[in-house]
Amino acid sequence: MRPSWNWKWLIVIAALGCPHSRTNAQTPSADKCPRPTAGSTVPEPPDLRSENGVLEVELAFRSFAGADGQTRYCYLSPDGSEAPTLRLKPGDQLVLHLKNELAVAAQSKGTSAGPSTPSMKMGMAGGSMAMPMSTAAASPCASPAMTAVSTNLHFHGLTIPAVCHQDDVMNTMIQPGDPPFEYRFQIPADEPPGLYWYHPHIHGLTKAQVLGGASGAMIVEGIERTNHELAGLPERVMIVRDQDLVNPNAAPAVGIVALPPPVLDAEGDAMNTGTGSGKPAKDLSLNFVPVPYPNYPPAVIAMKPSERQLWRVLNASAITYLNLQVLFGNAPQALGVVGMDGVPVDENGMSGDQALWVKHVGVPPGGRMEFIVKGPPEGVKGILVTRSVNTGAVGENDPERTLANIVASAAAPEPRSKLAVSPQPLPPATLPWIGNTKPVRTRRLYFSEIPQDPKDPNSPTTFMITVEGQAPKPFDMNTTVPNIVVQQGDVEDWIIENRTQELHDFHIHQIHFMLMDWFGLHVDEPFLRDTVNVPFWDGKSPDFPMVKLRMDFRDPNSVGTFVYHCHLLEHEDGGMMGLIRVEPRSQSATK
Numbered sequence: 001m002r003p004s005w006n007w008k009w010l011i012v013i014a015a016l017g018c019p020h021s022r023t024n025a026q027t028p029s030a031d032k033c034p035r036p037t038a039g040s041t042v043p044e045p046p047d048l049r050s051e052n053g054v055l056e057v058e059l060a061f062r063s064f065a066g067a068d069g070q071t072r073y074c075y076l077s078p079d080g081s082e083a084p085t086l087r088l089k090p091g092d093q094l095v096l097h098l099k100n101e102l103a104v105a106a107q108s109k110g111t112s113a114g115p116s117t118p119s120m121k122m123g124m125a126g127g128s129m130a131m132p133m134s135t136a137a138a139s140p141c142a143s144p145a146m147t148a149v150s151t152n153l154h155f156h157g158l159t160i161p162a163v164c165h166q167d168d169v170m171n172t173m174i175q176p177g178d179p180p181f182e183y184r185f186q187i188p189a190d191e192p193p194g195l196y197w198y199h200p201h202i203h204g205l206t207k208a209q210v211l212g213g214a215s216g217a218m219i220v221e222g223i224e225r226t227n228h229e230l231a232g233l234p235e236r237v238m239i240v241r242d243q244d245l246v247n248p249n250a251a252p253a254v255g256i257v258a259l260p261p262p263v264l265d266a267e268g269d270a271m272n273t274g275t276g277s278g279k280p281a282k283d284l285s286l287n288f289v290p291v292p293y294p295n296y297p298p299a300v301i302a303m304k305p306s307e308r309q310l311w312r313v314l315n316a317s318a319i320t321y322l323n324l325q326v327l328f329g330n331a332p333q334a335l336g337v338v339g340m341d342g343v344p345v346d347e348n349g350m351s352g353d354q355a356l357w358v359k360h361v362g363v364p365p366g367g368r369m370e371f372i373v374k375g376p377p378e379g380v381k382g383i384l385v386t387r388s389v390n391t392g393a394v395g396e397n398d399p400e401r402t403l404a405n406i407v408a409s410a411a412a413p414e415p416r417s418k419l420a421v422s423p424q425p426l427p428p429a430t431l432p433w434i435g436n437t438k439p440v441r442t443r444r445l446y447f448s449e450i451p452q453d454p455k456d457p458n459s460p461t462t463f464m465i466t467v468e469g470q471a472p473k474p475f476d477m478n479t480t481v482p483n484i485v486v487q488q489g490d491v492e493d494w495i496i497e498n499r500t501q502e503l504h505d506f507h508i509h510q511i512h513f514m515l516m517d518w519f520g521l522h523v524d525e526p527f528l529r530d531t532v533n534v535p536f537w538d539g540k541s542p543d544f545p546m547v548k549l550r551m552d553f554r555d556p557n558s559v560g561t562f563v564y565h566c567h568l569l570e571h572e573d574g575g576m577m578g579l580i581r582v583e584p585r586s587q588s589a590t591k
C-alpha cells in the first residue's frame with residue numbers, strides 16, 4: 001500500500017530553512033590550499049572511488065594563511081587534489097590515512113583559528129578542557145589534551161561504531177608530528193545510498209577548521225537503485241561552505257534603501273536584520289568558488305539545455321542556513337527531492353519511485369539534499385539562489401543571494417559521473433519502518449543560552465543543550481558520565497525545545513531519526529534525517545517551539561558513547577553538546 005503524499009511535510013521540507021516562510025601570512029610560498037576565483041565555473045570535486053571493495057586514501061590536513069588574512073584549511077591527496085569526494089558502495093571498506101600537517105607557528109599569531117578567537121574563548125568558558133600548546137606524543141586514541149592544532153575526523157551520517165579509528169570524536173585527537181592516523185571501517189551493507197560527509201570535530205576548534213574549508217563529501221553509491229527516475233542521470237556534487245567576510249567593511253550593494261547599520265554579535269557576525277537583506281554573517285562559496293559580499297559575483301554552472309541532473313548538495317557551512325531555489329527568469333523551478341541527509345526519501349519502503357517536487361529546499365548546516373534539476377533551455381537564464389533565512393532575533397544574518405548563473409549550452413561538458421542506467425532495485429529494509437514502531441519512552445531536551453550580560457547581546461554567551469530534569473551546563477569534554485543512556489534495540493521519542501531567540505540545528509552522531517512533529521505541525525515524514533532545524537522562540541509565546549523526533553537505536557553499530565549537538569558550530573564549540581551511551585542489548589532482552 002502506498003501512502004498518499006501529505007501536504008504537511010511538503011511544507012516542512014521547503015520551510016525547514018525558514019520557519020516563518022519567508023589570518024596573517026604564514027609564508028609567502030606556494031599556496032597550500034589553492035581556491036578558484038570568484039565568477040569561475042563551478043568545478044566538480046575530485047573523486048576517489050573504491051576498487052574491489054576497498055578505498056584507500058591518504059589525506060594531508062594543511063592550513064594556509066590567505067592574502068585576505070583568513071586561515072584556510074584543506075584536505076589534500078598526494079596528487080594535490082583538494083577535498084576529494086570519497087565514493088564507496090555499501091559493504092566496502094574505507095582505509096584513510098590522515099596526516100596532520102597544520103603549522104603550529106601559524107596558529108599562535110591570532111589567526112582565525114588561534115586560541116585567542118571568540119570561539120575558543122567560548123569553548124573554554126563553555127567548560128572545555130585545558131588547551132596546552134604542547135604537542136607531546138600521546139596515543140591519538142586517548143589524547144589527554146588538545147592543542148589549537150589538533151584535529152580528527154567525523155564521518156557525518158554513517159551508522160558506524162563511535163570508536164577510535166572509526167567515528168570517535170571524544171578521545172581521538174591527532175597532533176602535528178603524529179604519524180599518519182589510520183581510519184579503517186566498513187560501510188555497513190545496509191547503509192542507505194546517498195550523500196554523507198567528513199569534517200573535523202574537535203570540540204572548541206570545529207568552527208575554525210570547518211569555516212576554513214575543512215570538509216569533503218562522501219557518497220554511498222546506489223541511490224538510483226531506490227528510484228527509477230534516477231536511472232542514467234548525470235550527477236554532480238555541490239558543496240556550499242561559508243567563511244569570514246572577504247569585504248567586511250563594504251556597504252551593502254544596490255537596491256537597499258534605509259537599511260539600519262548592521263549590529264554585530266559577540267563573534268563579530270552581522271545579526272539578523274529581519275529584512276532578508278543587508279550584510280551577511282558569512283560569505284559563501286560553491287565548490288570553493290567564492291561568492292563574496294557585497295556584490296555576490298555568481299559562480300557559473302554549465303549544463304546542456306534542458307538536461308535533467310541529480311544535484312547532491314551539502315551544506316558544509318559552519319553557521320549559515322541555506323534555502324535553495326532554482327529560477328528561470330523570475331520563475332522558481334520544481335526540484336525533485338530524492339534523498340535527504342544520506343537517506344532516500346522512500347526509505348519507509350512504501351513509496352518507491354517518488355520524488356518530492358518542491359520549489360525550494362531548506363538545508364541547515366550539516367544537512368544534505370539530493371534533488372533532480374532540469375536545466376534551462378538554450379537562451380534562457382537560470383540562477384541558483386539561497387533565499388533569506390529568518391534565524392530569529394538573536395540569530396545571524398542570512399540574506400538572499402545568488403550563488404550561481406546556470407548557463408545552458410550544447411557544448412557544456414557532462415558531469416563526470418552518471419548513475420546506472422539499469423540499476424538493480426535495492427532490497428527492502430529488514431527492520432520495520434520506524435514510524436510503525438512503538439517508542440519505549442519519551443525524553444525532553446532543550447536548547448538554552450545565557451549571555452554574560454543579559455542586557456548586552458555582544459557579551460559572550462554560554463550555549464547549552466539540557467535533558468529536562470538535569471542541571472543546565474555547557475558540555476565538558478572531560479566528562480565520562482553520559483547525559484542519556486539508551487539500550488540498543490530501543491526506539492525513543494525525543495522532544496527538542498528551543499528556549500532561545502535563534503534557530504538551532506539538532507544533530508546526533510551514529511543514527512538517523514524521523515521527524516514526527518515540527519513547529520506544532522504533525523508531519524510523520526516518511527523518511528529520515530540526521531540534522532534538523534529547531535524553530536526559534538519569539539520571546540513572547542507561553543510555549544517554546546519544539547520538534548518531536550523518533551530516535552532509532554536499533555542498529556547494533558549504534559552501541560557506544562557519542563554526542564548530539566547543535567550543528568551551528570560556534571554553538572557546539574561553545575557548549576551546546578551532550579553525551580549519550582547506547583548500551584549493548586542485554587542477553588535477557590535478546591530473542
Ligand SMILES: [Cu+2]
Pocket residue numbers: 503504505566567568571572576
Ligand atoms: Cu545552535
